[in-house]
Amino acid sequence: MAESLLKVENLIKNYGGLCAVDGVSLEVGRGQFVALVGPNGCGKTTLLSSIYGLRPSDGGHVTFAGRHIEKLSPHQIFDLGMGNAFQFPRLFPSMTVLDNMIIAARNQPGDHLWNSLFRRGAWHRDEERLAIRAMQLLELLNLSHLTFAKAGEMSGGQQKLLEIGRTLMAEPEMMLLDEPAAGVNPVLGMQIFAELDKLKREKGMSFLIIEHRLELIMEFTDWVYVMDRGKIALQGEPAKVINDPIFFEVYIGATKERS
Amino acid sequence: ACGSGNGNTTPSGTTQPPDVNLGVVMDISGALSGIGGSLVKSIQLAVEQANNAGGINGAKIKLFIEDGKTDPAAGFEAIKKLGTINNCKVIIGPMISGAVMSSGQWALDNKVLLISPSATSPDIAQQAWRQFFIRTATTDDIQGKAMAKIITDAGTNKKVAFMVQNNQYGVGIANAVTASLAGKATIVSTIKYDPTKLDYLSELQQIKAAAPDFIVHAGYEDDAIIVFKQAAQLGLGKPIQWITSEGVKAAKTLTDAQAAAFMAQSVVGTNPVSQGTLFDTFKAAYKAKYNEEPGTYNDTVYDATNLAIAAMKQAGTNDSAKIAAAVLTIGQNYAGVSGPITFNQYGDRTSATFEEWGVVQNGSTYTYTQIKLITS
Amino acid sequence: MNWPQILLNSAVTGSLYLISAISLTLVYGLAKFPNFAHAEIMSLGGFIGFWISEQLGAPLPVAFLVAFIVAGLAGFLSYRLIFKPLSDKGASLIHLMVASMALGFILRHTEGQIWGFAPLTFQKIVWPSWELGSVHITLDWILLIVTAICIGIALHFMMTRTKIGKAIRATASNPKLALSSGINTTRVLVITWFVSAGLAGIAGLFRGVETRVSPYLGWDILLPTFAVAMLGGIGSFYGAMVAAVIIGLAENIGVVLLAQAGLSTDYRMAIPFVILIAVLIFRPQGLAKAFRGN
């Protein structure tokens, strides 16, 4: 496997009595496209948000690019080079689509109060570059006709797209994406995955993605973790996993089996 | 169109002399709104009486009433408005000492005479701008002495607690009493309470724990009712003696049976003595007009208004400096409803006679009665 | 120190806050904003009660009933004329809050215009009182405490066991979805506003009977009321009960400590908030979760 970028060891997250993530260990190598699948409610979202510091974990370690991040808050983890897209988009609804994009870029000189006010040259140059990049991404996402629309006044799927676009804006080393294609038109979904794949190949970016659409997993991912009731039940290359009886049991399943 | 005080613009078609403007700044809203409202009524009564009696040399007095909002800044704004927009040369007010402090310099600069019925802070006495400020209330110092005297008369080394309003009035009296008691009594507890809060159980509890012989109270009728009612509930009466201030001595305080019963037992107060008959006439007129009893400072505000009117008559001009001088000359042993008024050169009332009063029960009603005069 | 008395005083303080906080929290949980006009609705209850019992001479229970109804109507009207149109237009929490402050202004000065700003005291009734050992206790205190507990329990049952209660919580949680579940959300809101304001009127009248009535009656206890509601967790009735006890105790003991430390007892109003902030930092949702059913 490629050099390890994200390493999760024995991570635990409880909600009151419920152990949503129950000692999960996993690894994502640099330049790897990793999928996390599993039945609804098995703890995927919880796992991702614990990694990203949105829901502090109750035990275990998370190492990212050689640093322990389990105690850090999201903005610190972001600064280390990770990005996150929420399962349910959390945009800035009163801001324009463009501003939603630009603000997400990393290391802007204008992030500092002093620069914003008094060193305008510094961020002016940056803005120019960011605006162009934002427009390119918006075109990719089919949103450029909404550049100046308010983010809150978009359809469910469009919001989902903008959520992804915002994460792309940050050009992180690694992205956590929670069901990026849910609610997105399949044609567009395919295009987005192709773009992510391109980023992986050209820029060496890494991905940890939660996804339910098997055709996307089959086509794009390098490695699959299957979760069940808070634990990793299975892992391996997609082609192998998909034929594994365990995968069939926990994920595809005979629908009436458990009732 | 409103008449201007200058006397050179005359409304067309009238032969009457133009109205004379008289400004009023009372705190119709804010913490002291209860008092402010009644003071305005007394002023209106005085002006109505004066106008019926021919006004100021034939001219009608026109009142301009502003709200000082129990806030020094707002009081100052009100005074500026009266002085500039309404061209008032004399203003009855402001009501609170704080507003006097904020507007005093302006009054001097702009030659507007302020006559306050109720600003009792001793601090005002020494201010450089005193020429344009006169007051018909005695200062807290004087009353403080009178209250202290009741304690020292009862013996030495008594334990004294304070239960006073946390404003310039209450704290002023507490300071004055403390100063007069220095070395002659021990202060065991000082509670400064917010007169707009309506519940003093815990404060009184605290005083009770300090086991004082005397409790000095400075407040007004409204909070006093609650203080005494709750003191009764906590059994904070005899043998503990309460000494309260003139602000409490209003008919309204006695309308509450529980508070009145407590007062009859355990409370005495001090009060600058008014000349009975004059005050009674005023009271009757007030009652006839408004169907209620006059309260705190209603007598001094009535006097202030009458003094202002008399001075304007005497000065016969709109020159406020002359009016100020006239007030001081008229105010020598002037028979006011709040007692005889004599000003010193600054425009402060010189020593007044105080009485010690108590409450007695007649059947189901309660009334105030004089216990003795206090001369300090 | 007379501890039994302090405990009793705490219970009295707490009970008043409890009624006030419960009524505040009903609308707070449902309409999602702190209604500052709650203060003036309380004052209104005080004034109406005063008018009925002191000026018209009717018995006090009648005064309480009328205060409940009139205050409730005021709440209903304020919802109908102000808060409903505003929320229909998508007003934000802050806008609703500012509107409630504005309404507070209107009510306060209308009350001031009608009854004046000078406080009024109840005089017709002299409450019987007893000395139990070192404790002084009066009938009105007992009534207040009993009423507060009854209201707390009754509302708790209403919210968790009855259909209308659940409809209220559903509407609070997601008004659009409530509508598409067939709940007539307007009716739910009307009922809630009425009951909430009515209870505020009762709280105000109790306060008035205990102390005095003025347009500032409600404002004086609004901040501790907020503290109790927030500490309890908006919308939680058991939470509010516990919070009311805590804050009642803290205030009464705190005042004693303040005075002993030689500090002004005016700091009393800070006490609930110091506790509140301390709790919120560790438990942002307050003592209970909002609208927890069980």
Added chain:
Amino acid sequence: MSDIFTAANIVAGYGDVHIVNGVSLRLEEAGSVAIVGPNGSGKSTLLKSFLGFAHLFSGKITFGGKDITGLTSDRTVSLGLGYVPQTDNVFRNLSIQENLEMGAFVRTDRQQVKADIDRMYQIFPELERRKKFYAGSLSGGERQMLAIARAMMANPRVLLLDEPLASLSHKAAEGILEKLRLINSHGTGLIVIEQDTRRVLAFAKRAYVLVSGQLALEGEAATILENDEARKKYLGLSG
């Protein structure tokens, strides 16, 4: 066969912006209809306009032969029109159990309601395990199940579903489709918006393809599924 639900010439949007332009749609008694199309084409807006959640500029909506144009959704639901929104589709601060009770708010047959709740738990065992929890604490898929279960609790004659399968695992999605098939066979009409086009077109009898607020195609679902152009452009099924 008679139509239980029709919408004619719907023009709808937000504020004064027209999003949906002259769309007509109908559903036969016990029929099932799929609406598919690119993101932002106006599918949700169309559905919302039936219930008064989006502004209906013009058009006419009938339900069971009655004109329901302009009725608020608490009225339409008591007539038997159920709705599962795309987002915000559960009462977050109510327990699962209470969510289901709320679904049955318009019903008066309390015993039957209880039985129905148990039936829902059988279909969605994930929910039964968590019935005392707040719905706000559910995972994305669990929430979706609850939303559908809640809407079914009203025993609607027609159910409008806005992307019911989004976020659902393969197993759960199949489970829901099966359930929908069942109630459909018992006479409940279905109008389903879905991005999982393959599944929904295999499921529904008829389908509409909505593009930029207008109908691009309509007809038998199977036919549309086979339509090459549609497959490429909207369904993502070119492969």
Added chain:
Amino acid sequence: MDLILVYVLNALVYVGIFSIVALSLNAEYGYTGLASFGKVAYFMIGAYSFAILVEAGVPWPLAIGLAAVIAAFFGLLVSLPAIRLREDYLAIVTLTFGEILRIFIKAEDWLANGVWGISVPPSFATGNFSKQLIINIILVGAILVVCYFFMRLLANSPFGRIMRALRDDETAADAIGKNRIKYKAQVFMIGSAMAGVGGALFANFIGYITPDSFLPIITFTIWMMVILGGPGSNIGVIVGAAAVQLFERGTIILKDYIHLPVDPTNVQNILFGLIIIVILMYRPGGLFKESKVNTLGTRRAMRWLNPSSK
């Protein structure tokens, strides 16, 4: 000077002072969504700091600066626990902070003379109100202009964008690397400093302050200015400040001519409330619309979409 003119200028000084405070609330609420209902506290801190410093002999320009710094410090102090709270809780907690501060000044008379208040020696001993007035107009005007341009720079910068993002969804902002606590604290400090400057100017102008000049009503008045003028619009809130002053003074003067059977103070306050409600109902965004962030990026994107228009 003509008396009426004096009065008008006097009103203008107030407009200026309150505009500065309204701008500060605009930074906090208008842009960042922080429901700061403790505005009067920082106004008071500025006023008292200025008064105490000037009394201690600090030259007044320096005292204004220090008042800003002290207010900013308190802004930071209060913000640290407060900004972690929900917006409604924040509102109530900050409101209470204002009240507690007033009680503190009243109770601790060793600090600032308690209920007696402090006199502030005039910054220019002209001994004449009109001259004093003109100096104050210039001073307040100059500082207002500075504050206005400061706010404009801020709003149309990346920092302004972050402020708006925090208003919309702070968790999301955190997730894209914006440390919400840090940014909110910075905004609170800026807002408090500006309110402090307003307070210092107020103390300087009025010459005498007591705790009772700092009631919660001042906070509400400032909110009214912002709501009326349009949160998120700097010009708007200045117009709002002017409008509120005009309204307050206008009704006071008007009542000399129109005699109502009711108390004018009550009428004024009732109208005050009605106007707010009407504005919220029919023009919820205020008189002026929120200005969009207008940065280079916006213009660049426009060119991208529409390459023909240069």
